[in-house]
Amino acid sequence: xxxxxxxxxxxxxxxxxxxxxxxxxxxxxxxxxxxxxxxxxxxxxxxxxxxxxxxxxxxxxxxxxxxxxxxxxxxxxxxxxxxxxxxxxxxxxxxxxxxxxxxxxxxxxxxxxxxxxxxxxxxxxxxxxxxxxxxxxxxxxxxxxxxxxxxxxxxxxxxxxxxxxxxxxxxxxxxxxxxxxxxxxxxxxxxxxxxxxxxxxxxxxxxxxxxxxxxxxxxxxxxxxxxxxxxxxxxxxxxxxxxxxxxxxxxxxxxxxxxxxxxxxxxxxxxxxxxxxxxxxxxxxxxxxxxxxxxxxxxxxxxxxxxxxxxxxxxxxxxxxxxxxxxxxxxxxxxxxxxxxxxxxxxxxxxxxxxxxxxxxxxxxxxxxxxxxxxxxxxxxxxxxxxxxxxxxxxxxxxxxxxxxxxxxxxxxxxxxxxxxxxxxxxxxxxxxxxxxxxxxxxxxxxxxxxxxxxxxxxxxxxxxxxxxxxxxxxxxxxxxxxxxxxxxxxxxxxxxxxxxxxxxxxxxxxxxxxxxxxxxxxxxxxxxxxxxxxxxxxxxxxxxxxxxxxxxxxxxxxxxxxxxxxxxxxxxxxxxxxxxxxxxxxxxxxxxxxxxxxxxxxxxxxxxxxxxxxxxxxxxxxxxxxxxxxxxxxxxxxxxxxxxxxxxxxxxxxxxxxxxxxxxxxxxxxxxxxxxxxxxxxxxxxxxxxxxxxxxxxxxxxxxxxxxxxxxxxxxxxxxxx
Numbered sequence: 001x002x003x004x005x006x007x008x009x010x011x012x013x014x015x016x017x018x019x020x021x022x023x024x025x026x027x028x029x030x031x032x033x034x035x036x037x038x039x040x041x042x043x044x045x046x047x048x049x050x051x052x053x054x055x056x057x058x059x060x061x062x063x064x065x066x067x068x069x070x071x072x073x074x075x076x077x078x079x080x081x082x083x084x085x086x087x088x089x090x091x092x093x094x095x096x097x098x099x100x101x102x103x104x105x106x107x108x109x110x111x112x113x114x115x116x117x118x119x120x121x122x123x124x125x126x127x128x129x130x131x132x133x134x135x136x137x138x139x140x141x142x143x144x145x146x147x148x149x150x151x152x153x154x155x156x157x158x159x160x161x162x163x164x165x166x167x168x169x170x171x172x173x174x175x176x177x178x179x180x181x182x183x184x185x186x187x188x189x190x191x192x193x194x195x196x197x198x199x200x201x202x203x204x205x206x207x208x209x210x211x212x213x214x215x216x217x218x219x220x221x222x223x224x225x226x227x228x229x230x231x232x233x234x235x236x237x238x239x240x241x242x243x244x245x246x247x248x249x250x251x252x253x254x255x256x257x258x259x260x261x262x263x264x265x266x267x268x269x270x271x272x273x274x275x276x277x278x279x280x281x282x283x284x285x286x287x288x289x290x291x292x293x294x295x296x297x298x299x300x301x302x303x304x305x306x307x308x309x310x311x312x313x314x315x316x317x318x319x320x321x322x323x324x325x326x327x328x329x330x331x332x333x334x335x336x337x338x339x340x341x342x343x344x345x346x347x348x349x350x351x352x353x354x355x356x357x358x359x360x361x362x363x364x365x366x367x368x369x370x371x372x373x374x375x376x377x378x379x380x381x382x383x384x385x386x387x388x389x390x391x392x393x394x395x396x397x398x399x400x401x402x403x404x405x406x407x408x409x410x411x412x413x414x415x416x417x418x419x420x421x422x423x424x425x426x427x428x429x430x431x432x433x434x435x436x437x438x439x440x441x442x443x444x445x446x447x448x449x450x451x452x453x454x455x456x457x458x459x460x461x462x463x464x465x466x467x468x469x470x471x472x473x474x475x476x477x478x479x480x481x482x483x484x485x486x487x488x489x490x491x492x493x494x495x496x497x498x499x500x501x502x503x504x505x506x507x508x509x510x511x512x513x514x515x516x517x518x519x520x521x522x523x524x525x526x527x528x529x530x531x532x533x534x535x536x537x538x539x540x541x542x543x544x545x546x547x548x549x550x551x552x553x554x555x556x557x558x559x560x561x562x563x564x565x566x567x568x569x570x571x572x573x574x575x576x577x578x579x580x581x582x583x584x585x586x587x588x589x590x591x592x593x594x595x596x597x598x599x600x601x602x603x604x605x606x607x608x609x610x611x612x613x614x615x616x617x618x619x620x621x622x623x624x625x626x627x628x629x630x631x632x633x634x635x636x637x638x639x640x641x642x643x644x645x646x647x648x649x650x651x652x653x654x655x656x657x658x659x660x661x662x663x664x665x666x667x668x669x670x671x672x673x674x675x676x677x678x679x680x681x682x683x684x685x686x687x688x689x690x691x692x693x694x695x696x697x698x699x700x701x702x703x704x705x706x707x708x709x710x711x712x713x714x715x716x717x718x719x720x721x722x723x
Contacts, residue, residue, distance in 0.1 A: 035223045035231035040153035041100045041211050048104025049138045054246040056099040062221050065092045091159050091215035100211040107165040109174045142328040155180050157220040158213035168207035172200045224661045235331050258311035260298035261405050263398035267293045279386040291358040294398040301453035303413030315351040323355035323391050327363035332370045333377040339392040346403035355395055410446040417451050423461050444701050459698055508702045515695050548695050608635055614655030616688050621666035628653050651683035
């Protein structure tokens with residue numbers, strides 16, 4: 001065999017290169033929004049023992065320049081210069097800059113080279129590679145940074161990054177600039193060089209680091225000021241009080257929330273409860289401590305609602321419910337409901353539940369429990385699995401205790417509430433068991449929605465109607481029917497009552513199918529088909545199931561001829577249903593409403609409801625409300641001339657509410673109208689997803705109540721059959 005020459009084709013040894021693709025993988029792909037990017041620089045400031053980190057970001061300028069970039073992309077598309085009008089990767093002009101300045105200890109030129117520029121350097125390891133350096137330079141804080149990739153976060157939001165840093169005790173500051181496009185052209189990142197610039201003659205006392213991001217990526221600039229504040233507060237909410245985050249000179253703080261219940265009782269964010277996570281029951285040392293608090297928000301329409309209170313009352317958005325797990329002051333997982341399932345007692349209360357867990361130990365092992373992006377924990381790790389099980393158990397316990405708390409609160413509130421006493425009053429003469437069931441129904445609805453809510457006031461009278469069946473037996477007994485026949489009669493009446501409850505179950509379960517259909521149509525129309533989308537299908541669904549708008553609308557259909565005449569007259573006035581000229585119909589005619597429901601128990605209507613329904617693929621605008629008001633005006637004019645009494649039509653505008661940050665005049669005008677609505681306003685503007693959520697909760701509550709009643713009736717029948 002011939003001897004291979006020792007040359008460049010056959011090297012004697014190999015070495016590793018750091019490919020420029022690392023910038024994309026660890027930069028833009030990992031920190032794809034400016035909020036996540038800023039969080040990394042805030043973490044760096046914290047590790048530098050800063051007391052303040054000040055972020056400057058001109059949101060109006062960013063919004064305006066994004067529009068310019070998009071307009072330019074459209075022009076280039078029309079001119080054939082580019083294949084599409086997507087501008088998500090186009091950078092904003094160089095004069096649009098985000099600045100992050102902290103008053104931490106800063107870096108010398110050597111520290112920039114040996115520490116900051118070292119990609120994936122683990123700052124917690126000593127010279128022997130042991131993971132021992134958990135404290136910051138001052139020794140007063142736990143280090144957040146570990147993996148050494150946060151320095152690339154800037155390239156997630158910008159193509160140009162400038163760093164300036166100064167140490168206390170030195171008279172110079174060091175700065176350098178990194179350009180994404182120039183670095184990207186290098187095959188090996190080690191070949192990328194950045195010119196150091198020094199500014200001398202500074203005071204010994206000053207110390208800081210300044211990060212300037214420019215050539216901002218369009219796609220990363222979506223978050224609003226509120227979104228960024230929420231991201232930062234959730235990411236760093238468990239920090240010492242000597243660290244402040246400022247955004248455009250305003251301190252970033254979590255919003256003031258009105259909490260109604262904390263678990264364990266007496267626990268606070270400052271004084272959390274403690275427990276131990278057992279990883280292996282057979283290993284006494286296989287455990288670690290955590291701290292926690294679980295809190296429940298107060299509900300906006302509850303018995304103790306005070307409109308003057310400044311603290312916020314509301315449910316949590318779906319993406320913010322459950323447990324937030326922190327390690328060394330920074331979020332490492334969640335929010336997440338972990339292993340909670342919908343069958344858990346008081347599960348609906350999780351809409352108002354926030355759980356905070358401190359588990360520092362997860363960030364102190366040689367192996368990684370936290371994923372590189374810090375957006376979650378490795379679920380296949382036994383420590384993480386044990387933690388999830390423990391925290392899930394704590395949330396279950398909290399839900400149980402919260403239910404007991406609200407049970408007592410709502411019971412007392414119903415006894416003191418005039419509306420509740422009014423609808424219970426006609427039931428006082430029925431038997432004790434039925435009255436007890438009636439109060440239970442009120443408690444279930446009140447616990448879920450609050451006794452001052454519209455849902456409570458609308459649903460409570462309807463559900464209480466189902467209680468009256470057992471009143472027949474009480475009246476028979478009062479008439480002194482032959483006592484020997486009572487067991488037979490009781491059996492028959494119980495069977496009758498069970499059949500009625502069974503029918504209600506069928507009704508509610510059937511309605512659940514309609515709710516699921518609405519969910520599907522809503523999802524399809526907002527993702528796969530834009531514009532009109534599935535508007536016709538939605539019309540059909542609402543016509544078949546008008547109770548989706550309000551529960552009691554299911555009983556508004558009547559065969560009474562005089563009432564039918566009124567309906568047909570309204571149909572003709574508004575040109576809907578059978579009064580439409582099918583040969584000459586203009587489906588885009590904005591003067592025609594979509595649905596009209598007539599609510600009445602006599603030929604002279606008491607209430608007329610007009611529904612203007614828009615596909616969720618179209619954001620609602622003020623012009624849609626104007627349409628609805630025009631329909632209401634036409635109907636009111638007809639009713640006032642036809643009947644002697646004054647009848648005020650009520651309207652529903654249903655569709656997809658515009659985003660709160662929209663800049664479109666028509667949408668902003670509608671949002672202003674929404675903010676001005678009161679319970680006395682003759683129209684409501686409702687998002688379809690709000691209807692889905694409300695209908696699902698109402699009917700789930702009904703199913704649970706009727707199933708429990710059916711079970712009790714079955715037990716009663718068993719007792720009667722033994723007579």
